[in-house]
Amino acid sequence: MLTIKNLTAHYGAAQALFGIDMEVGAGQTVALVGANGAGKSTLLKCVMGLVRPTGGEILLDGKTVTGSSPARMVRHGLALSPEGREVFAQLSVLENLQLGAIPLSLAKAEETRRMEEIFARFPKLKERRQQLAGTLSGGEQQMLAMGRALMAAPRLLLLDEPSLGLAPLITDEIFSIIHQLARAGTTILIVEQNAARALSASDTAYLLAGGNIVEQGNSRDLLLDPSLRAAFLGAASQDNPSASRLGAAGLTNIRLEKPPMHKNFMPSFNSEEELKAHQLQGLQWTVRHAFEGSPAYRAKLEAAGVTPDSIQSLDDLKRLPFTTTDDLRDGYPFPLKSVPFEQLVRVHASSGTTGKRKVLCYTQKDLDDWTDMFARCYQSAGVNSLDRVQIAVGYGVWTAGMGFQLGCEKVGALAVPVGPGNIDMHIQFLLDFQSTVFCSTASMALLMAEEIHKRGIADKIAIKKIIYGSERSSRSMRKKISELFGGAELFDITGLTELYGPGTGIECSDHDCIHYWSDYYLLEILDPQTLQPLPDGEWGEMVITTLCKEGSPLIRYRTRDITRIIPEPCTCGSIMPRHSRIKGRSDDTIKFRGVNIYPSSIDTILSSVPGLGSEYQIHLTRGDGGRDNLRLVIERAEGVAAGRGPELAHEAGHQIKKQLMVTVDLELVDYGALPRSDRKSQRVFDSRIQDEIV
Template sequence: MLRIANLTAHYGAAQALFGLDLEVGKGETVALVGANGAGKSTLLKCLMGLVKPSGGEIRLDGELVSGRPPAWMVRRGLALSPEGREVFAHLSVEENLELGGLALKLPKKELAAGKQEVFARFPKLQERRAQLAGTLSGGEQQMLAMGRALMARPRLLLLDEPSLGLAPLITDEIFAIIHQLARAGTTILLVEQNAARALSASDKAYLLANGRIVEHGASADLLGDPALRAAFLGAASHDNPAASRLGAAGLTNIRLEKPDMRQQNFMPAFASEEALQRHQLAGLQWTVRHAWEGSSFYRERLEAAGAPPESIRSLEDLRRLPFTTADDLREGYPFPLRAVPFEQIVRVHASSGTTGKRKVLCYTQKDLDDWTHFFARCYQMAGVTPLDRVQIAVGYGVWTAGMGFQLGCEKIGALAVPVGPGNIDMQIQFLLDFQSTVFCSTASMALLMAEEIHRRGIADKIAVNKIIYGSERSSRSMRQKVSELFGGAELFDITGLTELYGPGTGIECPEHDCIHYWGDYYILEIVDPQTLQPVPEGEWGEMVVTTLCKEGAPLIRYRTRDITRIIPGTCSCGSPLPRHSRIKGRSDDTIKFRGVNIYPSSIDTILSAVPGLGSEYQIHLTREEGSGRDNMRLVIERAQGVAASRSPELIHETLHQIKKQLLVTAAIELVDYGSLPRSERKSQRVFDSRIQDEIV
């Protein structure tokens, strides 16, 4: 949108700008950071036509606009909120706003509509619309100056020192509004002395000193990279301002609360596939010996398979090991697969399954440390930094989700907002109040939130730019809808299961065409669900996992029942970590409904205990078009000889038992005995129409 080339400016004989080159793309927020006298305000005045450049050129949408008068620039889509606010003190708030649209010569109706838009964004101005501008507080005057600029309906908004002279709380409010404007698509060129504020609010930045650009690049890199911070912002600028170029130029108000930002790296150091395989073989040998020595269950299985620890000499020997299943975990309740003494166990977690006894897993402190480490790796791959605010909207308690998301968030140094699931009103309030930049939830919760954000019309008032979701399958159309209604947020599918630590065992990379999984923590096989033989690389099958360093409850060839495929080759994102496709489905008949695993067999058990119901039933799963809410409808036969008049009492009792035992609500429809289809083979009981297009 804006291109500045070799720009120079003078005040008489004194040169203020020395050959500046700068670009602003459509929809970007670009920061100009520098001390007093660096040339920031002069540059903005040159753009607006208030100061005529002495050299170089300014192009707007490719058109040369250097030296054009201010009113002409306003009509071309530029507007300036000047340093020091410069409101008209003896005019009312409303009159100041009307002056902002003067150059456009707007009709009264459009002028009134513009004022209402400003009042909607700045409610305090509406309360004081008749008040003289000179009687407003400093923060209110800054809002008025920004509102006056917005009256010109700018495509490029120039903000000159918006935080100057304001208290910290008011500054927070002003920068929240700047974030909102950026989310709404306004292109912003932000001049600011407060480097931390400016860099946190922008996409890219130019650092100015003495009329020259001394550095430029992505704002997150400038603020977070330790080498750049030391060079241009100063790691100890509070005590030694001269330690940085900007500090030497007089900039001393840089305060960065997290001094080790971006220094942590959670990615493995493997240089080749061979190095990873050597690591996996060592981990496999350790796991088999650990299970042999610590778990009576595994020792019995390994002996029966003729696979003692000393027989594991290559990764090919993995196929000699016996499979482990979810039934093994349930039968071993409450401490299945335990391979360490009880005094080494520091926590247990359980799955959300509902087939009688839950699948419970125990953890040592090392297990928790490993889980935290690779969950932080997930955040790192998704581009989350210590500057982010992560709103966690998944379940806490005995389930693994909430703890995993929070521990990983805190490990990477981001701010955690642990809200938990549900409570849409509170979720929305926190998105607005805390300006969360990352939202973590299930796929259906993300869609529900997206619809609510759209319904309330607040997409431009929130700051979410990334959504990390898991637990459920999601189609391309669903992902696109969530992204659009969240205002263009980037989606990352995260994988995991309780048996394998919890969520965070892999995540979608920025290329968005695969899931990278942590091959340094577990081996992934793809087998045919019927024959249990490995399938050729690239073909779909059931995911089987073997842990490499899990102490409390190691997994050896655990059948996850998830259907996916290995993607061969190296990813275009540059990561050497192996990858698989998004989860396509299940090899068993498990239903995932509103975050709860439900087995049809558990529904069968419930229905058989209600006198008056028959043995035949169907489960219909649908998704509402508007809200994205999942619905379950059970169609059940009455028992032979049971009159239709008993339907109300039977429906009431069935609803009660389903809610009590499965923790979900379903719609119940009773039909006559014999009206549902029979089959010689296994009857189809589940009809899931929630996802109708491709998932990968």
């Protein structure tokens, strides 16, 4: 939107800016940070037309506007909230606001409409609409200055020192409003001495010193970069923050009390050969550990003719016996336990719905490894110590809540451990705590997204990332969640109770399948029927072998999850291998009239039909003649008229017939008619078998 090229500015003989080059993209919040006299305000004034540059060029939407008058810049879509607020003390709040739109010559009705929008955003101003501006508090005057600028409905809002002279609580409120404006799509260029505030609230930043740009880049990277912190913080410390070179400029409120916040949780391997050597060492340790520590494993290994000394290469993995859920249930309550009881510190269990739960035991090292793996997931998603992570997964005997929280705290982020359900509390905390990351199942994320949309608060929350797992989700479901959350970025996290818990892999920021932590476990893809290895790229059952798990190691454990190995390196550059998102399970495949159907196949087809929602149910029944029937109940997308039902049903039925080779009965229902859940949504209802399954 805004491009500045080689800009110079003088006050008489004194030069204030020296060849400034910078860009502001549409929808971005860009910070200009520096001490007093760095040239920040001068740069804003040059952009706004209040100071005429002595050299260089200013372009708006690719067209030069260098030297344009302030009124002309307002008509171009810019507005400035100046340093020191500069309200007209002897005019009322209402009159000050009216001044902001004077260059636009608005009709009275449009001026009134914009005024009401300002009052909705700044309720305190509405209460004081007839009060003289000079009698307002400093925070209220800052709100008035911002409201006056917003009366011009700017595409680019220039904010000059919005926190200057304000108490911390009022500063919090002002920056919350700045964030809401950014979420609503306003492009913002903010000048601030308070670097921590500005960098935390912006996407990119430019650091000015002596009229020159001395550093630029991603705001979070700049804020967390140790060398930059040292350069700008100088001798500042937790005990003596005022010793900062820019102490008076607000850099003292960076969280210096979290020294581990820069720890890298990624592995140090530089090559595939190093990783494989580590894996072989881990495989040899696991076989010996299980052989010597678990009678159940020893019997299995001896029956297979395997001893610890016989493991000489990774190819020997194929010689090892399989472990299944039956082994876990048969060994209840401490299946596969391979250490003495005095070394165990915790148990976790699956949320299984049939038979005995799958219980796994953990040593302290297991928990430490799991925490580091989860922290690695957060790091891969770009979560760091500046984030506030609202956790909406289950706490208790299952692994989810503890894993999400321990990993969050390991990276130094602020955990908000709410748990599932309680939508009103979650909404309140999103608004009050301004959480930046939301962790949940896909169903809970959709439930929250729809509630956020219903309440019209997408521009009032701060969620930038959603980390979800525990169930499959379609592309349309992911897209809908992101949109209703105001454009949040989604990350699919994987894991299972048997393998520590969630956090054993996650999609990276390039969103090209799942990176799994192969320095902690081996992953095979086998044919579910023959149990023979499948080539990379072919779909099959995920089988895992742990490399350092002490309490309950896993040897060729059949997860029943269906996925495939992605052999090509990821564009993100990580050495960690990848697998696709989970497609289904080898034990919950729908077999209908001789055709195997994964629920994710239904997901994919419905996602391709515009006008259909992301929620559906599959109902399988058996008629009197023994013929199976499949009825698919699908929601229409929000806002789609009921009259389009026949057209949408015909298209969905055609695509299912074409791609899955089956004919199904379709029923379209209103948007929101199907139940939402804060846990896993039940999508398959199979009533063909009525008697109890033993």
